[in-house]
Each structure stands twice: as C-alpha cells, then as structure tokens.
Amino acid sequence: MKALVIDAEWNPKPEYDLTDNERETQKVHNSAQVWQHPNLSVEETDQPEPDDDEVLIKVEYVGICGSDCSMIETDEEGYMHYSAYTQFPNITGHEFSGVVVETGDDANLFEEGEPVTSEVVDYCGRCQQCRRGHHGHCENFEQVGFTVPGAFAEYVTVPEKIVWSVASLEEAYEDEDELLRAAATIEPSTITFYGMFGRAEGIQPGDYHVYHGLGPIGLTGMNVSRASGAADVIGFELGEERREIAKDLGFEHVYDPREVDPVEAIYEATDGRGADVHLETAGAVQATYPVIENSLAEEANVVHISNAASKPEFGTRKYQGSSAQVYGSEGHTSNEVYPRVIRLMGAGKIDNLPIVTSTYPLSQADQAIERAAERVEGKVLVDV
Numbered sequence: 214m215k216a217l218v219i220d221a222e223w224n225p226k227p228e229y230d231l232t233d234n235e236r237e238t239q240k241v242h243n244s245a246q247v248w249q250h251p252n253l254s255v256e257e258t259d260q261p262e263p264d265d266d267e268v269l270i271k272v273e274y275v276g277i278c279g280s281d282c283s284m285i286e287t288d289e290e291g292y293m294h295y296s297a298y299t300q301f302p303n304i305t306g307h308e309f310s311g312v313v314v315e316t317g318d319d320a321n322l323f324e325e326g327e328p329v330t331s332e333v334v335d336y337c338g339r340c341q342q343c344r345r346g347h348h349g350h351c352e353n354f355e356q357v358g359f360t361v362p363g364a365f366a367e368y369v370t371v372p373e374k375i376v377w378s379v380a381s382l383e384e385a386y387e388d389e390d391e392l393l394r395a396a397a398t399i400e401p402s403t404i405t406f407y408g409m410f411g412r413a414e415g416i417q418p419g420d421y422h423v424y425h426g427l428g429p430i431g432l433t434g435m436n437v438s439r440a441s442g443a444a445d446v447i448g449f450e451l452g453e454e455r456r457e458i459a460k461d462l463g464f465e466h467v468y469d470p471r472e473v474d475p476v477e478a479i480y481e482a483t484d485g486r487g488a489d490v491h492l493e494t495a496g497a498v499q500a501t502y503p504v505i506e507n508s509l510a511e512e513a514n515v516v517h518i519s520n521a522a523s524k525p526e527f528g529t530r531k532y533q534g535s536s537a538q539v540y541g542s543e544g545h546t547s548n549e550v551y552p553r554v555i556r557l558m559g560a561g562k563i564d565n566l567p568i569v570t571s572t573y574p575l576s577q578a579d580q581a582i583e584r585a586a587e588r589v590e591g592k593v594l595v596d597v
Contacts, residue, residue: 217255217306217582219284221249221250221301222248222249222250229243229246243297244295245295249293251293253582255577261369262315266374267320268370269368270311270329270369270370270376272366273597274310274393276398276594277594277595279429280520281305281306284299285583286586297520300360305358307331311364312329317373327380328379331357332377332400333356333400334348336348336353336375347547357369357371364597365597379393382395384559394566397594398566401433405430406553408492408518409437410548414514414538415512416489416514417489421488421489422438423446423479426493427467428450428455430494431450431495434492434494436462437557440563447466447488449478450469450470451471462568466482487509487513488505498521507531509535510535513538515539568592569593570592572594574595575596578595
C-alpha cells in the first residue's frame, strides 16, 4: 500500500538526558532534542493486519495537524520543532475518517463497511493514571501517527476501544463523501471540547469566549463554543484568509490584533465584562498572555491548548484578583469527548466543512503538509 513515511536522524543533543527506555526503544519524550534532518516521502509499504483487539480501516480522508507540520520544520541545526512524543521511521497522520474492512478475533463493536474515526491515544487501562480515569495520561501509551503507524496511508489498524462510529452523521450530510470529509475534522474539534469541558470547570452557557489564534484548532473550536451556548465568540488572527473563514462561518467579532487593541476589542464586544473563557490556540504566548491578563472577566477560565515554543510573562495578581484560573489541556481522551462531538455534528450544531480549504491526493501528501505549514489556510485534507 502507499503511505507517507517520516524519518529523521537519531542525534540526541549533548545536554538532553536520555532515559534508558528512550535509548533502548528510540521512542522519545521530546523529539526536538533528538531527531535531526526529518524527511517525508510517499512509499510502498506492507498493508497492516489487525491484531485480535484491532480493526483494519480503509482510510478515506486525513486532516493535517500543526504537529504534522512541526515535525518537518527545523531549527538552524536541523532539529525538528515538534517537542513531544515520536518514534521513527513512522507513518504520520491522526485526524482521519475511513471505513472498517476487517476486525480482529476479539473485536466486535463494528461491522464491515461502517464509517468510523479514531482517537489518537491508545491507553493500557492498567497503570495508575488509567485506573484514575486519566487515560490521556497513560504511563504506557502509544499515539497513532506519532509512536505507531498513522493514517496517511491506504489502510491503518487501530485498537477497537478508541474507534468511534460516525454513521449517525448520515442525516447531517448529503452523501457519504461529505460525511467522511466532515468526520476527518472531528479530532481537532475534540481538542477544544476537552479543554473546556474535560479540563476547565464552571464554563456556562452565555459566557463570552475568546480565541487567540484561528488555525484549524481555533476555527473548529469556535464552532464548538457556539454549539455549547457561548453568548458570543471572539477571534484574533494574523492571517487574512483565516479571518475570512471565521467571518464566513458567521462570527462577527474577528480581528487582526495588529490593527486593533485586542483588550479594547474584547471589552467592547462583551459590554465591558471581559472574557469568561480565553483559549490560547496560537502558541504566540508572549503576545497573547498580556491580552488575556488584561481582559479577564470575574472567575474567568483560561484554557491553554497550543504547544508554545517560548514562555510568556505571567503576572499572578490579576488572576488572583479576578479569581481566574488557568488550565493546561492536551489531547481529548476520556470524558466521552468523541461521542459528544459526534452527536453535536449529527444534530447540525457543528459543521466544519467550510473550514476545509484544500484537498490533496495521497501521492502529494508531503506537498500538502508543506502547504499546511505555511499556516495561511483553514484545514488541509488528504484524500486517500
């Protein structure tokens, strides 16, 4: 089968303290400290076979994530920007939809031909974090497209326990192709959903939400916020095309933070209240956190979602004085996040199709990632 394979040179930086497990398995916690000169290529590989607890999925569409882009972006020494978990060589890709074609001997939740999508984290269910219900922080995890083969391929095998049916979206979309395109946007939608309703506490219908950064996570997140009852959703984004996408989605308060005073814009849009919910989805924390700090509503929630490359200046007094709280959020596993987002999409409360701006064939998947890395479009898909 054809697949997009990513590889890189193993060259740990001298100051990086490798663990024994990292040295033995070459599965690393901080890829930016280890992997040098990454490269992508579309290759012929063996078609996988499902283990007893897995399903084999014929991939239809795959979305390109910022993490896919940061794996090919490098610093001056050639070390990749992506700073989390990887094991190479590997097939990348984790935002996908497809159709079940085969199931393992112990997998019985899905039928052949059923349209599905998948979570990213495969958890063991036995470690202390899993036993606490924190599956996303499993001590023995694997990640589809990061440490095990992902979905930029004609077929992918995934543990049954993290696969979800999307057949319920049939009434929301005109045909199966539209359904599968939309289903490939479920994963990014779950990121902000989990941040707001899996990590933060006390977010209420009628709150004012502000997104700092309108890439695919921010754009899908704005749809999630509206579906969850936000009084208004405000967005800040440098890229003109992304601002236009947000406006086309029906969001009125969308600004270039270089052309307006963001703090003033927030207070004007919220009738002087400030933002009840701030979501940092840009990664430009040195620019966004001063705005957040100076536009907090009383008891505001700040949800940090982006993988920032630098540290913000962080003053605690205004957070203390506003009784505000900051939540770090990564991933989407647990709390029935996937089925809840799927239900919202099936009910017509979330439609991410207008966010999709480009589609490439699998043979050009490497070019698609390079295009997405320019960070000017909405969601770029690969049509497998």
